[in-house]
Amino acid sequence: MLSKTQKTRRKAAFAIALAFSLAFPLLLTSPAAAAWKPSKSITFIVMAGKGGGADKAVRFLVKTMMEEALVKVPFEIINITGNSGGDALAELQHRQGDDHAILFTLNSFYTTPLKKPDLKIDIASFTPLARLAQDVFLLWVHSDRKEINTIEDFVKAAREKGGEWVMSGTGTGAEDNLLTDFFNTMYGLKIKYRALKGGGAVAKELVAKKCDSTVNNPSEQAKYFEQGLTKPIVAITPQRLEQYKRTPTLNETGMAFHYYMQRSVVGAPGMSTGARQFYEDLFKKLFNSPQWQGYRKQNSLSGDLLSGSALMSYWKNEREKHRRWGMTIEVLQMLNPPK
Numbered sequence: 001m002l003s004k005t006q007k008t009r010r011k012a013a014f015a016i017a018l019a020f021s022l023a024f025p026l027l028l029t030s031p032a033a034a035a036w037k038p039s040k041s042i043t044f045i046v047m048a049g050k051g052g053g054a055d056k057a058v059r060f061l062v063k064t065m066m067e068e069a070l071v072k073v074p075f076e077i078i079n080i081t082g083n084s085g086g087d088a089l090a091e092l093q094h095r096q097g098d099d100h101a102i103l104f105t106l107n108s109f110y111t112t113p114l115k116k117p118d119l120k121i122d123i124a125s126f127t128p129l130a131r132l133a134q135d136v137f138l139l140w141v142h143s144d145r146k147e148i149n150t151i152e153d154f155v156k157a158a159r160e161k162g163g164e165w166v167m168s169g170t171g172t173g174a175e176d177n178l179l180t181d182f183f184n185t186m187y188g189l190k191i192k193y194r195a196l197k198g199g200g201a202v203a204k205e206l207v208a209k210k211c212d213s214t215v216n217n218p219s220e221q222a223k224y225f226e227q228g229l230t231k232p233i234v235a236i237t238p239q240r241l242e243q244y245k246r247t248p249t250l251n252e253t254g255m256a257f258h259y260y261m262q263r264s265v266v267g268a269p270g271m272s273t274g275a276r277q278f279y280e281d282l283f284k285k286l287f288n289s290p291q292w293q294g295y296r297k298q299n300s301l302s303g304d305l306l307s308g309s310a311l312m313s314y315w316k317n318e319r320e321k322h323r324r325w326g327m328t329i330e331v332l333q334m335l336n337p338p339k
Contacts, residue, residue: 036274051200
């Protein structure tokens with residue numbers, strides 16, 4: 001016969017055993033059960049127009065993911081170009097907590113919020129997923145411009161044409177605009193900047209001779225270069241590019257300057273931990289894949305994979321660099337107006 005105390009202890013032990021037996025299967029299966037996977041199509045926003053470097057990269061990435069069956073749901077690629085990418089950022093910000101919305105970005109990720117504070121976009125609120133590469137810029141002219149083969153030739157021709165020389169680029173206040181300001185400021189030029197919606201449209205403008213020059217990425221001008229329609233004058237890089245060995249860098253001409261553009265994947269603010277981990281793992285696989293490494297080599301892309309806090313730190317540092325650069329250019333323009 002059990003005493004009252006023994007009965008109480010047995011009941012307590014039974015209750016503990018029952019609770020543990022119920023919980024143990026959950027402990028064994030919870031990591032797998034809790035692993036997030038997309039349950040519907042994923043919206044992949046490109047904050048630039050079709051045919052540009054960002055758009056080409058996204059379409060290549062999605063094609064690779066589908067061919068390798070890395071994702072079981074389809075992607076919906078949408079290009080949002082308004083407000084120099086500001087509308088794209090606003091769209092992603094509006095999708096607070098949406099695990100099925102990601103964005104592929106460039107440096108307008110920094111410049112547009114800086115130039116347009118009324119948009120009230122804080123890039124630190126977004127979810128850092130993966131920096132897949134850093135892209136580069138070259139200064140391009142039409143191949144028919146036989147008199148332009150060096151930066152000195154370019155400066156001479158642009159100076160002679162004055163304010164009628166047109167540099168087409170993507171967006172206002174972003175990468176192409178900043179580089180145009182750089183050439184104007186450092187070489188005393190009056191190049192007129194004309195903003196279009198994407199690098200693909202910019203490249204076509206040069207081929208059609210509707211502008212005098214561009215600072216397209218390699219992927220945007222590649223087919224026209226191969227056809228002999230356009231030619232690079234200088235690469236805005238520290239060293240010569242493997243695919244453009246005959247093209248000197250600005251550094252070689254005595255102008256110590258280079259500029260990179262990020263190719264990063266951004267998640268919506270408030271993305272769940274499970275979704276963030278899913279995308280980080282996904283884009284790590286993509287980064288290390290032979291397909292993406294081949295794409296990087298073909299298009300002169302560089303840079304290590306960054307994600308999480310390392311990518312957020314990179315964003316904040318780059319935002320500060322762009323803020324300082326914008327202020328410096330404005331001061332130099334006031335002190336040294338073009339003649």
